[in-house]
Amino acid sequence: MSKKVLIIEDNNDIRENVVEILELAGYQVFDANNGKTGVDLAIKNVPDIILCDIMMPELDGYGVL
Amino acid sequence: VKALQRAKEEVSFSLEKEKELGQLKSRFVSMASHEFRTPLSAVQLSASLIEKYAQPFENDNIRKHVAKIKNAVGNLTAILNDFLSLEKLEAGKVEPSFTAFDLVKLSEEITEEMQMVAKQNQNIIYQHTGTRSMVKLDPNLLKNCVINLIANAIKYSGENTFIEFNSEVAGQQCVITIKDNGIGIPDGDQKHLFEAFFRAHNTGNIPGTGLGLNIVARYTSLMNGHIEFSSNVNQGTIFTITFPIS
Numbered sequence: 102m103s104k105k106v107l108i109i110e111d112n113n114d115i116r117e118n119v120v121e122i123l124e125l126a127g128y129q130v131f132d133a134n135n136g137k138t139g140v141d142l143a144i145k146n147v148p149d150i151i152l153c154d155i156m157m158p159e160l161d162g163y164g165v166l
Numbered sequence: 167v168k169a170l171q172r173a174k175e176e177v178s179f180s181l182e183k184e185k186e187l188g189q190l191k192s193r194f195v196s197m198a199s200h201e202f203r204t205p206l207s208a209v210q211l212s213a214s215l216i217e218k219y220a221q222p223f224e225n226d227n228i229r230k231h232v233a234k235i236k237n238a239v240g241n242l243t244a245i246l247n248d249f250l251s252l253e254k255l256e257a258g259k260v261e262p263s264f265t266a267f268d269l270v271k272l273s274e275e276i277t278e279e280m281q282m283v284a285k286q287n288q289n290i291i292y293q294h295t296g297t298r299s300m301v302k303l304d305p306n307l308l309k310n311c312v313i314n315l316i317a318n319a320i321k322y323s324g325e326n327t328f329i330e331f332n333s334e335v336a337g338q339q340c341v342i343t344i345k346d347n348g349i350g351i352p353d354g355d356q357k358h359l360f361e362a363f364f365r366a367h368n369t370g371n372i373p374g375t376g377l378g379l380n381i382v383a384r385y386t387s388l389m390n391g392h393i394e395f396s397s398n399v400n401q402g403t404i405f406t407i408t409f410p411i412s
Binding site for chain 1: 205207211212214218
């Protein structure tokens with residue numbers, strides 16, 4: 102089974118690109134554009150690793166931790 | 167007396183003004199650097215994706231242009247990183263955190279990393295002298311210094327050359343040298359070499375901001391070390407950084 106990655110990043114271009122690269126590399130990817138949605142997704146899907154930006158609206162990276 | 171009073175007020179007024187301008191400049195530089203980096207990362211990532219989707223390259227021009235985009239973005243990012251480092255240094259925000267680490271291990275990692283960005287048949291040769299290899303310095307600052315010096319050696323020397331990277335831990339000292347067979351630094355330029363934005367006259371169209379060595383020198387002195395070099399035009403340059411170790 103492929104590993105699950107959650108990416109939390111508010112910049113659309115960056116987020117979409119990283120998601121694409123990870124999907125091409127065979128990972129199952131979830132993404133969120135702010136910390137709050139990110140935390141919800143993390144609870145729902147329990148990813149193997151979370152890549153998180155720091156400066157974000159709603160809830161920042163430190164808040165996510 | 168009145169004139170003196172007035173002059174005094176004027177001086178303190180312009181000092182205030184100067185301080186304000188300095189702060190404004192700091193804020194501008196760090197804001198601009200951050201805001202520039204995000205779109206640049208997007209460009210870089212998209213270029214990588216294009217490269218991936220275009221494989222196998224039916225048209226060699228695709229590969230060529232993707233390489234150009236990546237290279238240009240890499241250069242810009244390096245410039246922005248230098249600006250940010252300098253800004254942090256000027257604001258006194260860089261505090262070395264001394265930790266004990268294995269110098270040989272760090273150096274081997276750097277050598278491997280830099281070999282990948284070296285020119286064709288440019289070989290980086292690393293050697294360590296001495297039985298000890300543990301040092302207590304700031305590994306991040308040191309890594310930054312060494313990478314900067316090796317990157318310069320790569321940049322200012324041609325293909326088919328050797329870059330010698332040596333480290334030595336002996337007595338109370340740790341010495342690191344990086345030697346190239348590059349274009350060298352003209353005598354007249356040598357005394358200005360560590361000044362911010364200064365570049366030697368023989369650099370021609372080789373890209374650079376003149377900030378790298380200024381940053382290296384400041385990081386080195388933050389770790390209580392000192393930097394020196396000797397160089398001959400068209401023969402090469404050797405940089406030496408020395409740190410006291412307890």
